[in-house]
Amino acid sequence: MTPRVVFPNKILPYLLVAPQLAITLVFFYWPAGQALYQSMLREDPFGLKSRFIWFDNFRRVLADPAYLNSIKVTVIFSIATAVVAMGVALLLAVMAEKVIRGKGFYRTLMIWPYAVAPAIAGMLFLFMFNPSIGTLAVLLRKAGVHWDPLLNGTHAMILLVIAAAWKQISYNFLFFVAGLQAIPKTLIEAAAIDGAGETKRFWTIVFPLLAPTTFFLLVINTVYALFDTFGIVHAVTGGGPGKATETLVYKVYNDGFVNLMLGVSAAESVILMAIVIALTAVQFRYIERKVHYG
Amino acid sequence: MATVDLKDVRKVYSGGVEAVKGVSIAIPDKALCVLVGPSGCGKSTLLRMIAGLETITSGTCAIDGNVVNEVGPTERDIAMVFQNYALYPHMKVYDNMAYGLRNRGTPKAEIERRVREVAETLELAHLLDRRPRQLSGGQRQRVAMGRAIVRKPKVFLFDEPLSNLDAKLRGQMRVEIRNLQSKLGVTSVYVTHDQLEAMTLADMLVVMNAGMVEQIGQPLDVYERPASIFVASFIGAPPMNLLPLSETGSGLALADGSAIAGSLPASKAVTLGFRPEDVNVNYDGRALPGALTLPVTVDAVEPVGAESFLHCASGGGRVVARVAGRAAAKPGDKIDLVAQAGKLHWFDGAGRRLE
Incomplete structure (x- = not known):
């Protein structure tokens, strides 16, 4: 037990945490409170007059088919991004374990994409998959796929998921590599002697022992897909075609800054806030129980 | 039941380090062969080569007369007890012991019967629902033993299995391992750096030094007629003057x-x-x-x-x-x-x- 620090001065402890508190208050609680307040206002587009209307904005948002569509889009996008980003990262990490020469070099290369800004990552894939000039789009067309993310919503979604996942793979890779290294080698050897082939060893020994890492990444990736992908959506599809890739975060932006419905936009961001709080609570409460911490 | 034959086995690591420099040992059926030597003498490497966890650079390793150089650890039909026990932390004791049998497609009822039987012998029956981290060091050691025994392999390999136990428990387990091994009659190779353990356990004592065999013989013969100064000073406490x-x-x-x-x-x-x-x-x-x-x-x-x-x-x-x-x-x-x-x-x- 570390000894409890006792401050003789009553004010000093508060002063010491004041900078952190100030940052949290100014950058988190104040905007959150502001959003909460604004979500109950109806404002004209020029901000000249506003009216307090209680929960009318929420009622309006939840009855809007476009919003319900956006929820569906977000669910598909988040699940797909998290699954692809984690699946590919795990595969690469397992493969990287087997590299004998140049392991460090290989790993370093794998980490680079994380340093690329989301919008630039988005542009990268936009160019590569551009139906008219994209190098990969040409290959796809040659393979007989009628590739057109500008008109086909499903294609747009696939493109978005690839771009969003690509950026997150590096981060996941790093954690999976660390997680794999933390598994004692003798366990793998014991399993081999116990007659388990490589695939079986992975699913019965390695994967369960990676559970803490996987769980942690699941939370991180879900939050990433929900919130940090605005830049990618904005750069790649802008929510289109139609509303096929308009995620909740993107709709907040669209309704607030493009359509200038500030009250509605605020209500949407409050709902988003509630979703994240609920999601995190559920994840920690239920999934963590089934995770074995070695 | 099986014999283990090593013929001029060498291990050279990719860095050029020669860990084992031509070792030949013929272990008869049902014998308990103890490899003893100071750390770095190549005894663990030799054991891992028998297990198939390390490749053999040259020479042959044969189990029951069949050369197994190219056979993976999965197919060698051996069982190994590791120094840190290597129990699967996410599985219950029962599943730890059943794992090897399940991988080999043993029928469920048969698994159940064999695990319970071994658990009974090792006094683990009341612990089958626990996870490894809820067990004491001695209990984990028993589970590791049980996991090896339940498979009924051709050969047991022990890699310093008692070195993580306290002195008293080590003494008890030593006697227990000796009894179990002779009761089951499974050919065993046991690696240790503890000369007392080596003396008391072995049917056949192999003293190793710097990647080579110094002497092979029955423990008391080795004690009474050490073949070299190294053996004379390694076996016996206090050592020979x-x-x-x-x-x-x-x-x-x-x-x-x-x-x-x-x-x-x-x-x-x-x-x-x-x-x-x-x-x-x-x-x-x-x-x-x-x-x-x-x-x-x-x-x-x-x-x-x-x-x-x-x-x-x-x-x-x-x-x-x-x-x-x-x-x-x-x-x-x-x-x-x-x-x-x-x-x-x-x-x-x-x-x-x-x-």
Whole structure:
């Protein structure tokens, strides 16, 4: 037990945490409170007059088919991004374990994409998959796929998921590599002697022992897909075609800054806030129980 | 049931380090073979090569007459007990023990029967629903043993299985392993750096040093007739006394030039050895008959109860004498150590035993 620090001065402890508190208050609680307040206002587009209307904005948002569509889009996008980003990262990490020469070099290369800004990552894939000039789009067309993310919503979604996942793979890779290294080698050897082939060893020994890492990444990736992908959506599809890739975060932006419905936009961001709080609570409460911490 | 035959087995790591330098051992069926040696002598590498966890650079390893150099650990039908037990932390004790059987497609009822049976023998029956981290060190050790036994493999491999246990438990488990092994009659290879463990467990003792076999034999034979200075100093606690000799015109002399009284068998001898318990202590200067009489000064007396160790300085170096009960000497006393001819060991310049 570390000894409890006792401050003789009553004010000093508060002063010491004041900078952190100030940052949290100014950058988190104040905007959150502001959003909460604004979500109950109806404002004209020029901000000249506003009216307090209680929960009318929420009622309006939840009855809007476009919003319900956006929820569906977000669910598909988040699940797909998290699954692809984690699946590919795990595969690469397992493969990287087997590299004998140049392991460090290989790993370093794998980490680079994380340093690329989301919008630039988005542009990268936009160019590569551009139906008219994209190098990969040409290959796809040659393979007989009628590739057109500008008109086909499903294609747009696939493109978005690839771009969003690509950026997150590096981060996941790093954690999976660390997680794999933390598994004692003798366990793998014991399993081999116990007659388990490589695939079986992975699913019965390695994967369960990676559970803490996987769980942690699941939370991180879900939050990433929900919130940090605005830049990618904005750069790649802008929510289109139609509303096929308009995620909740993107709709907040669209309704607030493009359509200038500030009250509605605020209500949407409050709902988003509630979703994240609920999601995190559920994840920690239920999934963590089934995770074995070695 | 199986034999294990190693023929001129070598291991060279990619960095060029030669860990095992040509080892040949033939382990008969049902025998418990103990590989003993200091750390870094290649004993664990050798065991891992038998297990198939390390590739064999050259030479052959055969189990039951079939060369298994190219056979993976999965197909060798061996079981191994690791130093850190390597229990699967996310599985219950039952599943840990059943894992190997399930992988080999044993019917469920058969698995159940065998796991329960082994758990009964090892007194683990009440722990089957626990996870490894809820067990004590000794219990984990038993589970590791159980996991090996339940498979009924051709060969058991033990990699220092007792070194993580406290001294008392180690003593108990040693006896238990010995009993289990002879009851099951499974050929076993056991690696340890503890010479006491090696002596008490082995049917066949292999002393290794620097990647090579120094001596193979039954434990007491190795103890009584060590093949080299290395074996003489490694087996036995306290180790054999070794005194370097030099040749004079008239015969052999100790390091300080004093001639050794008594008959000497070989003029090539450069080192004289005798075990601490193989000397009689002459306290009062009266001559005792013997091949060697070594005048010494007592430095320290260590009473351990049933016996005492006298640490002495002699003209040829430091020696230890072991006497029953309490020693009649105290530090500073000058006494004679007398050894009989049959109890003296002679070694040549290369450290090999001379007959």
